[in-house]
Amino acid sequence: MKTFKNPPRTQWAELLSRPRQTKETVDTTVSGIFEDVRQNGDTAISRYTTIFDGVEVKDPRVTAGEIQAASQALPPSLKAAIKQAKAAIEQFHLAQRSEVVKVYTAEGVCCWQEKRPIQKVGLYIPGGTAPLFSTVLMLAVPAQLAGCQEIVLVSPPDRLGKIHPAILYAAGLCGVTTVLAMGGIQAIAGLTFGTSSCPQVYKIFGPGNQFVTAAKQLATRYGVAIDMPAGPSELLVLADQTARPDFIAADLLSQAEHGADSQVILLSTAAGISEAVAQEISSQLQVLPRKEIAAKALENSKSIQVKDKETALELVNVYGPEHLILCTDDNDFYKEGLINAGSVFIGNYSPESAGDYASGTNHTLPTNGYSKAYSGVNLDAFLKAISFQEISEEGILNIGPAIETMAEAEGLQAHKNAVSIRLKNLQID
Amino acid sequence: MKTFKNPPRTQWAELLSRPRQTKETVDTTVSGIFEDVRQNGDTAISRYTTIFDGVEVKDPRVTAGEIQAASQALPPSLKAAIKQAKAAIEQFHLAQRSEVVKVYTAEGVCCWQEKRPIQKVGLYIPGGTAPLFSTVLMLAVPAQLAGCQEIVLVSPPDRLGKIHPAILYAAGLCGVTTVLAMGGIQAIAGLTFGTSSCPQVYKIFGPGNQFVTAAKQLATRYGVAIDMPAGPSELLVLADQTARPDFIAADLLSQAEHGADSQVILLSTAAGISEAVAQEISSQLQVLPRKEIAAKALENSKSIQVKDKETALELVNVYGPEHLILCTDDNDFYKEGLINAGSVFIGNYSPESAGDYASGTNHTLPTNGYSKAYSGVNLDAFLKAISFQEISEEGILNIGPAIETMAEAEGLQAHKNAVSIRLKNLQID
Numbered sequence: 024m025k026t027f028k029n030p031p032r033t034q035w036a037e038l039l040s041r042p043r044q045t046k047e048t049v050d051t052t053v054s055g056i057f058e059d060v061r062q063n064g065d066t067a068i069s070r071y072t073t074i075f076d077g078v079e080v081k082d083p084r085v086t087a088g089e090i091q092a093a094s095q096a097l098p099p100s101l102k103a104a105i106k107q108a109k110a111a112i113e114q115f116h117l118a119q120r121s122e123v124v125k126v127y128t129a130e131g132v133c134c135w136q137e138k139r140p141i142q143k144v145g146l147y148i149p150g151g152t153a154p155l156f157s158t159v160l161m162l163a164v165p166a167q168l169a170g171c172q173e174i175v176l177v178s179p180p181d182r183l184g185k186i187h188p189a190i191l192y193a194a195g196l197c198g199v200t201t202v203l204a205m206g207g208i209q210a211i212a213g214l215t216f217g218t219s220s221c222p223q224v225y226k227i228f229g230p231g232n233q234f235v236t237a238a239k240q241l242a243t244r245y246g247v248a249i250d251m252p253a254g255p256s257e258l259l260v261l262a263d264q265t266a267r268p269d270f271i272a273a274d275l276l277s278q279a280e281h282g283a284d285s286q287v288i289l290l291s292t293a294a295g296i297s298e299a300v301a302q303e304i305s306s307q308l309q310v311l312p313r314k315e316i317a318a319k320a321l322e323n324s325k326s327i328q329v330k331d332k333e334t335a336l337e338l339v340n341v342y343g344p345e346h347l348i349l350c351t352d353d354n355d356f357y358k359e360g361l362i363n364a365g366s367v368f369i370g371n372y373s374p375e376s377a378g379d380y381a382s383g384t385n386h387t388l389p390t391n392g393y394s395k396a397y398s399g400v401n402l403d404a405f406l407k408a409i410s411f412q413e414i415s416e417e418g419i420l421n422i423g424p425a426i427e428t429m430a431e432a433e434g435l436q437a438h439k440n441a442v443s444i445r446l447k448n449l450q451i452d
Numbered sequence: 453m454k455t456f457k458n459p460p461r462t463q464w465a466e467l468l469s470r471p472r473q474t475k476e477t478v479d480t481t482v483s484g485i486f487e488d489v490r491q492n493g494d495t496a497i498s499r500y501t502t503i504f505d506g507v508e509v510k511d512p513r514v515t516a517g518e519i520q521a522a523s524q525a526l527p528p529s530l531k532a533a534i535k536q537a538k539a540a541i542e543q544f545h546l547a548q549r550s551e552v553v554k555v556y557t558a559e560g561v562c563c564w565q566e567k568r569p570i571q572k573v574g575l576y577i578p579g580g581t582a583p584l585f586s587t588v589l590m591l592a593v594p595a596q597l598a599g600c601q602e603i604v605l606v607s608p609p610d611r612l613g614k615i616h617p618a619i620l621y622a623a624g625l626c627g628v629t630t631v632l633a634m635g636g637i638q639a640i641a642g643l644t645f646g647t648s649s650c651p652q653v654y655k656i657f658g659p660g661n662q663f664v665t666a667a668k669q670l671a672t673r674y675g676v677a678i679d680m681p682a683g684p685s686e687l688l689v690l691a692d693q694t695a696r697p698d699f700i701a702a703d704l705l706s707q708a709e710h711g712a713d714s715q716v717i718l719l720s721t722a723a724g725i726s727e728a729v730a731q732e733i734s735s736q737l738q739v740l741p742r743k744e745i746a747a748k749a750l751e752n753s754k755s756i757q758v759k760d761k762e763t764a765l766e767l768v769n770v771y772g773p774e775h776l777i778l779c780t781d782d783n784d785f786y787k788e789g790l791i792n793a794g795s796v797f798i799g800n801y802s803p804e805s806a807g808d809y810a811s812g813t814n815h816t817l818p819t820n821g822y823s824k825a826y827s828g829v830n831l832d833a834f835l836k837a838i839s840f841q842e843i844s845e846e847g848i849l850n851i852g853p854a855i856e857t858m859a860e861a862e863g864l865q866a867h868k869n870a871v872s873i874r875l876k877n878l879q880i881d
Contacts, residue, residue, distance in 0.1 A: 073574065103854075104855075104858050106859075114555055120551045126543055134544045135831065139790070151645050154861070175866060225824040226825045243681065247818065248826055266694070270870075276869065276870070277870040280866040313865065317866060358840070367838060370838065371874075372845050373841055376868070376870045377841065378839070379867060381851045382557060382561055383841075391675065393677070395571065409793050412802055414797075414803075414811065415801060416801050422536070425809065426810050429533050429809045432583070433582045434583075435742075436742065438709070438805040441699075441706040441805045445699060
């Protein structure tokens with residue numbers, strides 16, 4: 024970790040800058056595959072699966088039998104842990120349900136908002152060395168609670184053309200309606216246009232590499248919504264003298280093992296923390312299976328010491344970390360002043376990995392500073408709000424004249440007429 | 453209007469199809485202007501203003517003095533109407549505030565979600581013949597209620613380089629912090645990258661033509677969020693024998709006058725309505741100032757008669773109209789079964805123009821079928837949710853083992869360690 028003491032504000036932007044991604048080259052690849060899948064459907068998807076995943080998949084659809092078999096392939100302890108996590112995630116997301124509130128904005132003018140599930144959603148689960156079944160829980164649980172009718176899960180096949188049993192088990196548990204062994208750009212294109220095997224969906228969720236992210240962003244050009252753009256995972260730990268260097272080191276390493284491009288920042292308001300944590304890191308790092316990846320991520324990470332709480336809070340808000348751990352003697356101060364962050368972990372016994380798996384909060388969160396404008400995935404991400412208004416004769420008499428005046432001033436005479444014809448009718452009666 | 457009686461389901465997709473937009477040519481123009489503004493800032497914006505708006509604007513910033521003068525230029529009746537509408541919009545959006553709900557997902561594991569304002573937002577107000585000051589209310593009122601710190605309004609200048617006084621008046625009334633006389637792609641690029649005169653923002657709102665929409669979508673590639681993609685405005689009126697043909701005709705015309713590409717659909721479950729409405733339309737059309745535009749839109753519009761309520765409801769949900777008027781003897785049936793729509797107007801005295809101006813609901817709504825995945829603009833559009841968790845020693849003892857099991861199964865040893873080191877510490881104590 025590189026260490027910085029009281030860096031001047033003018034250096035913050037540089038200090039907190041994230042790695043830039045190369046947009047143009049990615050875009051050409053993505054557009055090409057989209058066009059191919061749009062024209063050639065499953066044939067094109069199968070071709071790209073062979074190229075990118077190195078396996079020929081004749082039919083990407085995973086059968087109910089395969090999902091049942093997956094359950095038998097897993098150790099009972101893992102199934103119990105997954106069920107425990109699912110229950111916590113359900114409980115947290117259920118509490119996000121909102122009541123319908125009817126408002127009379129004038130006598131006879133009743134307005135309200137109601138939420139409805141997005142009927143067809145696509146969930147992208149990355150493949151690779153680790154089977155991210157926890158992400159299945161994070162996306163499928165709120166989708167099911169919201170009442171989404173079709174929940175389509177796509178995930179790249181392994182070298183044998185299969186999806187890991189833990190992913191299939193979690194999908195079965197959470198009401199996923201279709202599971203398809205397809206990944207990458209071609210899977211996002213499949214969900215965008217629909218093919219014989221892949222249903223077309225209205226919104227696509229889930230993490231992925233820069234190709235998947237660019238594909239999701241292109242999908243929005245074809246009318247499909249997405250949860251948010253993704254980027255490398257991030258953690259900022261804010262610590263003072265009450266924090267435990269060994270715990271902090273473990274948290275920073277848990278973030279660093281995600282990938283060489285993971286962003287890790289230690290921010291402290293007291294002297295000596297940086298050194299103590301650095302020492303803990305070097306001893307804990309040695310025993311990690313993914314130590315090469317973690318070491319690489321730590322090379323680019325920063326330890327920043329600032330002079331007071333106010334400065335620390337300001338720096339956090341400028342950065343807008345995906346994950347924020349607060350280990351200080353005044354966590355309330357930070358909590359109240361916090362504006363930009365994805366998910367916050369308060370106190371010495373709230374490790375970031377709790378939110379990754381089993382505390383109940385969602386781990387699909389805005390990275391790359393997107394917390395300044397985006398929420399993490401929550402129940403609302405699977406719903407949309409419809410507004411309603413019911414206006415009585417009295418109501419239109421109350422607001423009609425204002426509408427007429429405004430419509431006329433905007434030069435929209437037919438808008439005015441739609442009110443005038445009703446007002447006239449009421450005056451004659 | 454073209455009339456269709458009981459069209460078979462196989463024809464629905466064709467019947468309800470929206471006009472396609474040409475993506476590629478627009479994209480090249482948009483990327484070029486973005487790059488220019490990124491490199492040359494205000495100089496580039498000023499150049500495009502001269503080209504597209506036909507006027508040289510030396511400094512796009514509108515002063516506080518100009519905003520005050522705008523107030524004096526407006527008739528008191530219009531100012532009163534704007535204030536009445538503002539109060540209704542405030543009341544409706546205030547009711548959308550959500551409470552913080554703390555959930556214990558296990559003993560000692562407390563999780564909750566809190567919302568925070570997006571600090572910097574950009575509001576795009578189209579120019580053209582009609583000054584859309586009502587859109588200023590629809591965007592700036594919820595931005596101010598949410599607590600957004602910087603509210604930047606951009607709108608193209610007229611031939612004299614000015615913004616219409618009604619727009620300036622509404623901006624002043626609703627706490628807009630910066631007003632800039634710039635529009636089109638160059639204004640969206642300015643909000644995306646920031647220039648000397650234009651602050652960089654985190655989220656861009658507001659309607660616009662296909663160039664502005666493409667520019668907003670490109671902005672998302674640079675980390676800026678947007679409210680939703682826009683498209684031509686739409687209205688579907690669902691009527692039975694209890695509806696009034698003269699009211700319906702007025703509503704359809706109010707939609708049709710927006711533009712030649714406006715989408716207008718009359719859906720009925722009873723014979724004779726289509727004919728009665730058509731007759732009313734032809735007599736009401738004659739007196740409209742924008743009758744050429746409205747007549748053009750009506751050429752492409754459809755009148756569809758179906759055999760029963762169930763079919764009508766299904767068709768509405770397949771289409772997902774931006775605006776839906778319900779004038780039937782069983783509006784509750786439709787209300788309850790409704791899944792896809794932007795804003796709904798119930799009963800004979802709820803014209804669509806009420807929602808455009810003064811009922812209190814928002815008029816920035818998903819068109820083009822986007823209601824299947826997107827909400828209209830509401831208070832939440834200016835907020836983002838942060839999740840929090842506070843886990844006690846007891847809490848980590850309760851959920852720690854499940855986290856360890858899951859992290860291990862995902863091959864993320866450092867994630868497991870972050871929990872193990874805490875559990876070990878508690879067992880030693």
